[in-house]
Amino acid sequence: MTNVLAVESLSKQYGPTTAVDGISFQVARNEIVGLVGPNGAGKTTTINIILGVLEPTGGSIRIEGIDVATERSRALECTNFAAVYAPLPGNLTVYQNLRIFGMIYAVKRLSDRIERLLRDFDLERFRDVKAGVLSSGEQTRLCLAKAMLNEPHLLLLDEPTASLDPATAQDMRAKIRALADERRCGVLWTSHNMYEVEDVCDRVLLLSRGKILLEGDPKTLPRAHGKDTLEELFIAVARE
């Protein structure tokens, strides 16, 4: 497996506060890596640094071997993201949002790609509906459709299923799993739902106070640390 994302000694300091403390990890093609940890652990900070919207204090990030610090635009051409706190403009329709972001990402045969995504994410009936009037679950599906526009090699998902009902969340997990398998895409996935992480992730990184404390297969990691479930392990780490 070759790495689509390589994070090396990454750190972020806000004055005396250390948000991310020299973490290193990789995400390979076809791999879904779960980034879990308590609130304030540094998950979103890490994702923001990878996306180039936050400058690290130290360390390096390479996406497909391209250094984000020096070739940001080229690195982000093959990257995309969806986050619960980054909804798409509510005054544009579903189609307009996908069209504009498709143009920004220079997606080839954009009309065909949008039609495919509208079908895949069950958004066809909302094509001409303004994104602002969609339910939170529908907006999440739209964000995920936008995240798939450029068929990214690296997909960053910050709590992507937080506002979805269990059935839709399961469908979305299956779609993202299929994307990782079929498109040779690497996925970095943050979630507070440990059952979801256990279900979908190949590997999990447990982050606390800016450091990676544990790393491994989410199905075997709890037992290796004397816990029955990932949730129990998470709670134990969070309370330390």
Place this chain on the structure above:
Amino acid sequence: MLPLFAWVAIDMVLWGFITKYLNAVSAAGFDFVPVFLGAVLLWDFFTRVMHGVTMAFMEDVWSRNFLNIFATPLSISEYVGGLVLSSIATSSVGLVVMLFLASSIFGLSFFAYGIALIPFLLVLFLFGIALGILGAAIVLRFGPASEWFIWPVPALVSPFAGVFYPISTLPQWMQHICWALPPSYIFENVRAIVAGGTASVSELMVGAGLAVIDVILVCWVFVRVYRHSVRTGLIARYSAESVS
């Protein structure tokens, strides 16, 4: 579409009738239409250009779209270029509507300004772009709450730009500020042409030079503010702050 031409249309109608009234009550021979209505039209054009940039930027603020936009491969120069293109489109609509109303209802002919009309529009356009980008930089640096400051900027600048009166009317300290502002050179020359004289090429060149310097300067400021925002996490936090 309505906001693109509604306010400029109201301005044209209002000032058109004011100038007609002034023509009726003043001494015969002086035509207020090219002096006042022409000045209002040019100033509104400048305001539309500035607001065209800031409005496009504020759309991203209001829709909490910063993270989505700045996490794409779009470079900062492409983003600013997009703001300028958006302003060209919206201000052009406003200009066409103003020209139509001013000429068809009040008989203002822009041909009266001759070839000088081109540098008039160009300098006002460049200065509008400069102030628009500066406004965007201020909001990016100080957050969405600072938008209250950028909308009245044209009104704050207008007393110093000599839109309705010669710069010599102003006290000396205000005149020093006037000559640092590109529009001052434009409106002095508008009045010179209307009075039967000719435009001063050297003054227009100074105005154009200042406008170009202003554009370069504010682009530099915007890039600095953007880098500061990326370093401190302002862009990453912007979505959350806009929500709260």
